[in-house]
Amino acid sequence: MTSFRFGDLPWRAKASYVAHVFKAAVKQHHGWMRPLLSRYIDAEGVILDIGGHAGQYAKLFARMASQGQVYSFEPSGYACSILRLAIRINGFSNIHLVAKGLSDQPGSLILHTPLKDSGTFRYGLAHMGEIDRAGPYHHQEVPVTTIDRFAADEGLRRLDFIKMDVEGLEMRILEGGAQTITRYRPVMLVELVDEQLSQVGDSLKAAWELLESWGYRPVTFFDEIKLTPLDAPRDGDAFWLPD
Template identity: 30%
Template sequence: MPEVMATRCTSLRQSMPIQPAIERPRQWNAKQALRSLLPQAALNWREASYFKKFGEVEMHLVEILCRNDQDAIDVGTNYGGYIHFMRRHARRVLGFEPIPEFVELLRRKFPRDVTIEPIALSDGAGEAELYMPLIGDVMVSGCSTISAAASAAYPAHRRLRVRTARLDDVYAGTVGFIKIDVEGHQQAVLDGAAGTIARCRPRLLVEIDQKLAPGGLERAKAYFDRLGYSGHYVHRGRLGRLEDFSVARL
């Protein structure tokens, strides 16, 4: 089978799901108290069932894209929706997530079979400003980015200094599947993972938002063309060739 690069392409920010950040309430209600009494495995099962029914359609591709004798890497893990599927079909799962609240949450949810690294993957090592958009008083964690240009799509932000690294510098294993959802910063992540991709030839799922990263689809396509990958996109439950993708025709 030829290597596959699947994309989730969007042109309008309104078309993407909005996920608020974790907020610790001052008083727990009865439902939250009940959740605190349930074992983590039961909570994970319930959450996985939710994502299977209401999550992104691409989550249903994870079973096909993973290789059970190789690792899976989730870049931009957030709440860990994709990890529920990866851990069933990969040898080992690594998640890269720079927001401390999510690192804590993810390590609590997946204490044994998932490694969470508090790093924002990019094309260089050091530190960067993470922009976490605010809509009113609500932080939209799922739209956080270290791309200053992409952050301009929102009028207000909470900022956080985070560690950055190249995947090539922090990973030496054998990966069969990489998912990248980094809100306009995907090309830097790909550039920092070029050695790993050339060495392992993993399958990839890359979110590309043309509003956050104009020309991002063309750059990603050129990148993968050089590596001999075939590209596809999913629309209304059907798989299409990337060269046929056009927002105007969707």
């Protein structure tokens, strides 16, 4: 299977898909982070949601930036169809679904999505690069662009916040957005995991060094109020704040 078509799914996968759509449409995760995010996102904010998945962050951002714009990048045909329905059901007009991936140069890449034995999608683990586990996969060739190319094509005049969680391609995406990021200095929430980065030949250390060279400092969070500076590379989510 090279692209997503509901009719091609086995019956268990169809049931799983319906459940995924329901959760995406009616549930709101990450709400506890709103006090933290409100420090960096205002009502007119412009946000890049990189790794849109089922739209849980996109929906939260859209509610916070009610007069702004959220661009949600999701290359997976399966996830994209879920996110598109969630946006429509909730009536969001300020979420723009971009059915592409991001990297350090435009082109195309293969997205690998693990499947359960039942044929259901483990779409939160979709990634590009080396396959990191045994078992069946759904493979999809997807178009990719760069942050810099997208910003130029879209005519962005501001960029306030970037959220990025793409299972390993984070450093390539940062490199493809160097001009835009260093120009607008958005706050970034990025998940970096050394094992995932290594699947495309990158490393946690190199990603940290790149961000620090741009004048960003990492902080982590344990609740909705306190931010704690990080002084050494570590796996996981961190806010990257411009100096």
